Amino acid sequence: MKIYVHAPGENWILDRYKQEWDQYCISNSTQNPEDADIIWLLDGYTWDRIDPNILRSKFVVNTITHIAPEKFDRAAFDRKDRFVNHYQAMSAKSADVARQYTTKPITPLQFWVNENIWKVTSDTTNTLRLKYNLPKKRILVGSFQRDTEGHD
Numbered sequence: 001m002k003i004y005v006h007a008p009g010e011n012w013i014l015d016r017y018k019q020e021w022d023q024y025c026i027s028n029s030t031q032n033p034e035d036a037d038i039i040w041l042l043d044g045y046t047w048d049r050i051d052p053n054i055l056r057s058k059f060v061v062n063t064i065t066h067i068a069p070e071k072f073d074r075a076a077f078d079r080k081d082r083f084v085n086h087y088q089a090m091s092a093k094s095a096d097v098a099r100q101y102t103t104k105p106i107t108p109l110q111f112w113v114n115e116n117i118w119k120v121t122s123d124t125t126n127t128l129r130l131k132y133n134l135p136k137k138r139i140l141v142g143s144f145q146r147d148t149e150g151h152d
Contacts, residue, residue, distance in 0.1 A: 003028050004036035006050060007043065014042040014065075017111055033058070047080050055083040064089045064106075067097045077101055 003025070007018035022029045030036050033054050041047045041062040047055070062084045078101075087106040089095035095108040121128075129136055 001028060001037045002030040002035055003038045003040055004030050004033040005040045005042060006033070006046065008046045014063075018042060020112075020114055041084070044077070044080060047083065052083065059086070060084045061086045061088055063087075064094050064098050066090065066094055067101075069097075072101075074101065 003021075005018045005021050007015045009015060022031075033039055033050050036058055039050065039055065039058045039060045041060065044062060044064060047062070060083050062080065064087055081102050081104065084102075084104055087095075087098055087102065087104055089098055089106055089108045090110055092108045095106045098106050123131070126136070128134070134140060
């Protein structure tokens with residue numbers, strides 16, 4: 001079985017997931033959607049870059065990272081939904097939101113973590129504060145994501 005993974009090409013986390021999939025799942029990957037048994041759309045907005053005739057002839061899985069209700073375009077979703085056979089949501093909450101818009105099956109399933117990049121550290125909080133010159137008496141909140149919705 002061959003899987004074509006489609007990413008938006010925006011230097012976003014989804015592009016890295018495609019790169020890792022292609023690197024580590026070589027025997028299941030194809031770079032040509034025509035050769036695929038499954039087309040995996042990692043985003044919900046660049047699917048129309050693939051020929052609709054190809055989409056109609058394949059099993060199509062679409063990842064839902066999130067749905068922002070205030071920005072949700074129902075007509076665009078419905079156009080894509082005609083081609084999608086199954087959705088994968090990044091969380092149960094995203095799956096619940098998506099169920100309002102489609103009757104297609106939805107599986108909540110997070111992506112993998114590349115343990116070559118993200119590692120548990122044995123450093124203490126104080127060691128990290130010293131290493132990165134962070135104030136000792138401040139509460140630090142960290143976020144490891146890029147969610148610019150198309151804006152740099």
